[in-house]
Amino acid sequence: MSDILKNQLRSVIEWTDPDPDLLFEQFTDRGDEIKNASKLIVGPGQGCIFVYEGKVEGVFDQEGLYDLKTDNIPFWTNIKNALYKFESFHKVGIWFFRKADLLNKRWGTPSPITYSDPKFKFPVGLGVFGNFSFRITKPDEFFRKVVAGAEIYPVREIQKILLSRITQPMSDYLANAQFGYTEIDKHRNEIAAFSAQASAPIFADLGFQLLDFRIEGTSFDEDTKARIGRIADMSAEAQALKELGVDYVQHQQLQAMRDLAKNEGQAHAGMQMGMMFGQFMNNPMMNAQPAFQQQQQQPAAQPAASADDPFAKLEKLKKMFEMGLITDQEYSSRKQEILNTL
Numbered sequence: 001m002s003d004i005l006k007n008q009l010r011s012v013i014e015w016t017d018p019d020p021d022l023l024f025e026q027f028t029d030r031g032d033e034i035k036n037a038s039k040l041i042v043g044p045g046q047g048c049i050f051v052y053e054g055k056v057e058g059v060f061d062q063e064g065l066y067d068l069k070t071d072n073i074p075f076w077t078n079i080k081n082a083l084y085k086f087e088s089f090h091k092v093g094i095w096f097f098r099k100a101d102l103l104n105k106r107w108g109t110p111s112p113i114t115y116s117d118p119k120f121k122f123p124v125g126l127g128v129f130g131n132f133s134f135r136i137t138k139p140d141e142f143f144r145k146v147v148a149g150a151e152i153y154p155v156r157e158i159q160k161i162l163l164s165r166i167t168q169p170m171s172d173y174l175a176n177a178q179f180g181y182t183e184i185d186k187h188r189n190e191i192a193a194f195s196a197q198a199s200a201p202i203f204a205d206l207g208f209q210l211l212d213f214r215i216e217g218t219s220f221d222e223d224t225k226a227r228i229g230r231i232a233d234m235s236a237e238a239q240a241l242k243e244l245g246v247d248y249v250q251h252q253q254l255q256a257m258r259d260l261a262k263n264e265g266q267a268h269a270g271m272q273m274g275m276m277f278g279q280f281m282n283n284p285m286m287n288a289q290p291a292f293q294q295q296q297q298q299p300a301a302q303p304a305a306s307a308d309d310p311f312a313k314l315e316k317l318k319k320m321f322e323m324g325l326i327t328d329q330e331y332s333s334r335k336q337e338i339l340n341t342l
Helices: 002-008 076-084 139-147 155-177 185-205 222-244 248-263 266-281 310-322 328-340
Strands: 012-014 022-026 039-042 046-052 055-060 064-067 092-098 102-108 113-116 123-136 152-154 208-220
Touching (some): 039 046, 123 155, 185 208
Antiparallel strands (some): 022 092, 102 123
């Protein structure tokens, strides 16, 4: 009986120990009815909305102690009459909301943003992630349009709404900016600045203010990684062949010889391999000096090595082996053939 009287004579309404993950929470004091309440405490970083018979009658957005018995609050007359008559709680609704800044909330693109790489002309799938901070500025509008009387409204729910809307302007920007896949990280601040500018009206329409917007990192999808890997391998191989003085056609000939050795019978393959390899090594283009060697001046007293010079062939053979263009067996076999001519 004493507990019932205590609840009915309760004189203070406040939001104690609010869950940091809640944006709105209905005041029920563990399910008790709100009756005969006379004072309202709004703590730092909090606000309070009063709803009477389905209509928002007032918003307390300044921290402090409010005496609800006075007539200084215009909308309070109707609410006061309901409470004084010990009428049921459902006619008067009280919701507290978080007015403090919501900092460093995580965001990430739900699916890769796709656009065409301007240099290599292949599709890029880019994932972007970071954090943003915001605060509520129009709690009554958001309450009417979104919360709609729900007992609780978690912060994660507004995050989902915002994320579903801010990725589209970012996708449009990347599609038009024509950044190559190698340039994305260099332009992260530029992308973040545009995204913040484009997202601010989206936040404002929902009753929030965007405080900052950051991009922490990017990642490519598996298909894009595979394409980038192939380009990197081909670029490295092309550079190595250029330094060795081997052109693309000669490289293809080497590959053909290696494939032949793998697919044919050992004796027959060995014979053909020796013939083709000998032809390849005696190719005038193959015996030409590599670009980096041509830049080195030979001493005047020493004549330049001829195309049939076995020492030049051994040097070329060693470089090919070091570049992985021939196998260990191929290197040893051809090396012995050259040594036998001495």
